[in-house]
Structures are given as C-alpha cells and as structure tokens.
Amino acid sequence: MIDQRHNAPRRYFVDAQGHRVLIGLSLEETAEFEALDLAPTETVQLMAQSGMDKVAPVDDVRWLELYSKHEGAWRAWIAQSQAGRARDSGFVNYV
Numbered sequence: 001m002i003d004q005r006h007n008a009p010r011r012y013f014v015d016a017q018g019h020r021v022l023i024g025l026s027l028e029e030t031a032e033f034e035a036l037d038l039a040p041t042e043t044v045q046l047m048a049q050s051g052m053d054k055v056a057p058v059d060d061v062r063w064l065e066l067y068s069k070h071e072g073a074w075r076a077w078i079a080q081s082q083a084g085r086a087r088d089s090g091f092v093n094y095v
Helices: 027-038 058-087
Strands: 012-014 020-022 045-047 055-057
Touching: 020 027, 027 058
Parallel strands: none
Antiparallel strands: 012 020, 045 055
16 A cells, blocks of 8 residues: 555645635635534534435534535646646657
C-alpha cells in the first residue's frame, strides 16, 4: 500500500487572514463543518421528508450537506489540476 499522508494534496487553502478554509466552503461553513465534526453523535432527531419513516440526526444531515459540497468541489479541483499537469508533461506530445 502506498503511504499518501505526505503526498496527498491539501483539501483546504489559507485565506488572506490566515484562516484555513476547506475547498468549496466559505470560512463560516468551514467553521460550522469543523464544529459539527467534533460534536457528540447523540443529537436531536429530525424526521425526513413527509411520508418517510427514516429518522436522521439533525447535525449529521448538515454535516453531510457540507461534506458533500466540499467533496464535490475538491474532486473538481483535483480533476482540473491533473488535466493541467498532463498537458504540461514532457512525456506526451499533444501536437
């Protein structure tokens, strides 16, 4: 297995004020996501859409919304940066 800990791209950037901001999220959303990520798992329950029998923790729903937003933006950023790197490679001739 390949050790990716030191080679994986960062999932955040540092803004002008020095705050870490997750790719695809605002500073406020990043703070909310990190707070939810550290929160205990026993939370208030919320019934899903009417007619559904499933119950989901409120915090888990919001955490998943923020994570999905971040993950989608991060994957798009990775794809874009890999495409740019492939064009700049000296091993492939794109003439």
